[in-house]
Amino acid sequence: MGIRRPKPAGRRATGTAVGDTGARNHAYDGMQRTKEFTVTPSPAEPAIDRPTVALAMGDPAGVSPELTARLLADDEVRQAAWLVVFGDRRILDEGAKVARVALDIDVVARGASPGPHGRPVLVDLAHLAPAAVRLGEATPVGGAFAIENFRHALAMAQSGQADAVCFTPFNKQAMRYVYPGYDDEIGFVSETIGFHGAAREFNILEGLWNARVTSHIPLAQVAATITTERILAELALADRCLRSAGFAQPRIAVAGLNPHAGDGGNCGTEEIEVIAPAVKAGVERGFNVSGPYPADTVFVRARKGAFDAVLTMYHDQGQIAMKLIGFERGVTLLGGFPFPICTPAHGTAYDIVGQGVANIGASRQALLLAARMARQQRAARSAPQPCPTAA
Amino acid sequence: MRDHPVIAITVGEPAGIGPELVALLGERHRREPFAARLIVVGDAKLLAKRAALAGLAPRYRDYTPAALPPTDGSLEIWHQPVGVPVTPGHPDPSNAPSVLEMLSRAADGCATGAFAALVTAPVQKSVLQDAGIPFSGHTEFFAQRTRTPRVVMMLTGAGTASPLRVALVTTHLALRDVPAAITRAAVEETLRIVARELAAKFGLAAPRIAVCGLNPHAGEGGHLGREEIDVIAPAIAAAVAGGHAVSGPFPADTVFVPAVAQHFDAIVAMYHDQGLPVLKAATFGHGINVTLGLPFIRTSVDHGTALDLAADPVKARQADPGSLIAATRLAIELARRSAGG
Numbered sequence: 139m140g141i142r143r144p145k146p147a148g149r150r151a152t153g154t155a156v157g158d159t160g161a162r163n164h165a166y167d168g169m170q171r172t173k174e175f176t177v178t179p180s181p182a183e184p185a186i187d188r189p190t191v192a193l194a195m196g197d198p199a200g201v202s203p204e205l206t207a208r209l210l211a212d213d214e215v216r217q218a219a220w221l222v223v224f225g226d227r228r229i230l231d232e233g234a235k236v237a238r239v240a241l242d243i244d245v246v247a248r249g250a251s252p253g254p255h256g257r258p259v260l261v262d263l264a265h266l267a268p269a270a271v272r273l274g275e276a277t278p279v280g281g282a283f284a285i286e287n288f289r290h291a292l293a294m295a296q297s298g299q300a301d302a303v304c305f306t307p308f309n310k311q312a313m314r315y316v317y318p319g320y321d322d323e324i325g326f327v328s329e330t331i332g333f334h335g336a337a338r339e340f341n342i343l344e345g346l347w348n349a350r351v352t353s354h355i356p357l358a359q360v361a362a363t364i365t366t367e368r369i370l371a372e373l374a375l376a377d378r379c380l381r382s383a384g385f386a387q388p389r390i391a392v393a394g395l396n397p398h399a400g401d402g403g404n405c406g407t408e409e410i411e412v413i414a415p416a417v418k419a420g421v422e423r424g425f426n427v428s429g430p431y432p433a434d435t436v437f438v439r440a441r442k443g444a445f446d447a448v449l450t451m452y453h454d455q456g457q458i459a460m461k462l463i464g465f466e467r468g469v470t471l472l473g474g475f476p477f478p479i480c481t482p483a484h485g486t487a488y489d490i491v492g493q494g495v496a497n498i499g500a501s502r503q504a505l506l507l508a509a510r511m512a513r514q515q516r517a518a519r520s521a522p523q524p525c526p527t528a529a
Numbered sequence: 530m531r532d533h534p535v536i537a538i539t540v541g542e543p544a545g546i547g548p549e550l551v552a553l554l555g556e557r558h559r560r561e562p563f564a565a566r567l568i569v570v571g572d573a574k575l576l577a578k579r580a581a582l583a584g585l586a587p588r589y590r591d592y593t594p595a596a597l598p599p600t601d602g603s604l605e606i607w608h609q610p611v612g613v614p615v616t617p618g619h620p621d622p623s624n625a626p627s628v629l630e631m632l633s634r635a636a637d638g639c640a641t642g643a644f645a646a647l648v649t650a651p652v653q654k655s656v657l658q659d660a661g662i663p664f665s666g667h668t669e670f671f672a673q674r675t676r677t678p679r680v681v682m683m684l685t686g687a688g689t690a691s692p693l694r695v696a697l698v699t700t701h702l703a704l705r706d707v708p709a710a711i712t713r714a715a716v717e718e719t720l721r722i723v724a725r726e727l728a729a730k731f732g733l734a735a736p737r738i739a740v741c742g743l744n745p746h747a748g749e750g751g752h753l754g755r756e757e758i759d760v761i762a763p764a765i766a767a768a769v770a771g772g773h774a775v776s777g778p779f780p781a782d783t784v785f786v787p788a789v790a791q792h793f794d795a796i797v798a799m800y801h802d803q804g805l806p807v808l809k810a811a812t813f814g815h816g817i818n819v820t821l822g823l824p825f826i827r828t829s830v831d832h833g834t835a836l837d838l839a840a841d842p843v844k845a846r847q848a849d850p851g852s853l854i855a856a857t858r859l860a861i862e863l864a865r866r867s868a869g870g
Binding site: 353354355356357358360361362395396397398400401402404405406407408432433434435437438441452453454455457458459460461462463 | 654655658665700701702703704705706707708743744745746748749753754755756781782783785786787800801802803805806807808809810811
């Protein structure tokens with residue numbers, strides 16, 4: 139089974155990435171993209187250091203500020219990554235107050251270079267006063283704050299200055315007030331960084347990954363949308379993301395489409411005609427993939443440790459199972475972009491804002507996953523390449 | 530003893546795990562008797578042989594309807610001979626007619642009142658089909674046998690005060706055919722049967738019923754499919770107008786979360802895999818399948834024939850009879866309630 143690399147060769151890790159960054163700086167609409175992240179390689183740094191994770195503060199009306207403060211105070215997170223937070227100092231201070239943590243960070247102004255590696259850094263965009271925030275409400279002000287933070291974090295990663303992006307929960311309605319085309323994170327990120335490849339959402343909970351072949355389409359369209367090529371493409375993406383998250387030979391289970399996975403063709407033929415051929419092709423390509431399995435048992439088996447990931451055919455097939463297990467404790471990964479993007483699966487939790495009771499677990503898992511994936515990507519880039527091209 | 534209901538239990542596929550599960554049930558009955566007279570419908574010699582092979586020691590005796598019920602924790606065997614010798618783990622289509630005969634006689638015994646309820650161990654559908662019998666499931670078979678136009682498959686867990694109950698509008702249907710089968714009549718009749726039987730058989734005076742949508746996010750206001758608006762919501766409205774406490778359509782991925790599900794006595798799902806995985810996960814292999822709408826009470830295990838276990842006496846001995854025990858217990862409970870006990 140060949141070693142697959144998440145990225146093509148050509149970039150060497152020197153702490154901060156060097157290479158094709160300048161050309162990809164992306165001017166996003168209406169907002170000035172200064173050259174605040176000019177590349178400053180630091181030769182003294184070891185080849186594999188703590189990865190840099192750009193963390194965007196999410197919706198200010200919910201628990202995002204206190205989660206951000208808690209993340210900044212979390213030893214495990216601080217050891218796993220160098221955090222560069224985008225937000226507003228005053229909002230973060232409010233979050234720290236609610237979370238009852240002291241902030242041991244550096245603060246730089248908008249446009250300043252956040253380096254060098256050291257304590258976590260807040261890039262203070264100074265764009266939202268606490269008085270303007272209506273706690274527990276989705277507002278345009280909150281949406282604008284979250285979107286600007288997210289754009290800055292994405293720009294930093296796109297320029298190669300950050301290895302991964304994380305964000306604390308957004309409120310989609312608030313985002314739509316200021317960006318009406320905001321459908322989901324995948325679409326927004328693709329537009330913002332000008333990405334035209336395939337990116338997908340993965341739900342990750344207690345070490346179990348869920349990827350899906352179709353998502354937000356009517357059930358009546360699912361059967362016709364499932365093709366061998368499509369399943370194979372999703373398998374390849376899942377395999378790549380799992381490997382970059384540290385799974386050496388990720389075991390991927392593919393769910394069937396029909397009751398009892400078609401029961402040998404008595405209850406639908408897609409398993410025989412479409413899904414099994416995709417599994418077979420996946421095995422031939424070196425993926426540790428099996429199936430199709432009946433949907434009513436595949437998650438039970440996965441939870442017992444038989445698989446690392448389940449590839450489901452449609453939205454509710456995976457979502458019902460994951461939400462039962464405790465979806466909101468898990469992590470959402472946007473995989474397939476040039477850098478990993480992770481966020482807790484839960485929402486803004488408007489109902490408990492300001493109480494200091496928000497659980498940090500999912501956010502910490504999101505950060506640690508992003509850091510782990512970033513480290514793997516760096517290691518893969520710095521490893522000797524099998525086919526060096528002549529200079 | 531006199532008021533103990535008489536429960537029929539079919540062994541199902543003779544080459545499957547059914548005979549061992551019955552033996553394990555028998556051991557349990559011997560140790561800790563169920564408050565019922567348990568009649569096993571199957572091949573008496575095969576049952577004795579398989580119990581011995583697996584090193585299990587249930588008490589079996591021949592079923593004589595007129596005899597007094599046993600008091601020593603015996604299961605009574607109503608002998609229905611297999612057609613050809615059975616190799617455990619390897620079903621033979623030649624035995625398919627005898628399997629059907631077993632089911633037919635048990636069902637007829639329920640219909641005539643000889644039995645108060647029927648519990649079924651798994652059959653191997655594919656083997657029945659290989660024998661040229663158009664068999665899509667126990668549920669459908671009993672509906673046909675009793676000329677019942679619509680029955681509802683409901684799954685539930687055992688033992689808790691407020692168990693999860695999931696009823697299905699469609700059952701063993703290819704997913705691509707599901708949307709067309711979600712008609713106003715199908716949803717309405719399902720809701721009516723569920724409401725009626727929960728009241729009549731489960732003793733719930735005004736059952737609270739939640740209905741799932743068909744599409745992701747229950748169609749999200751028509752953006753992700755229109756069946757919720759065109760079909761499901763009107764059917765719910767009709768049920769409400771009929772005096773039933775029915776609500777929905779709810780997104781399927783949120784309604785099953787315990788914090789939501791606990792507010793309902795039953796959740797009606799649109800298709801097999803919308804509801805069954807939830808039950809499997811919630812019941813850890815001790816799920817029960819109940820058929821609603823039949824003229825008699827019928828419960829079943831929620832698992833298959835486990836041929837790999839059946840093939841090896843050592844493994845077969847360790848099979849988990851939890852689902853069969855739970856199904857038997859529920860059949861007894863429902864039978865007692867119907868009898869006014």
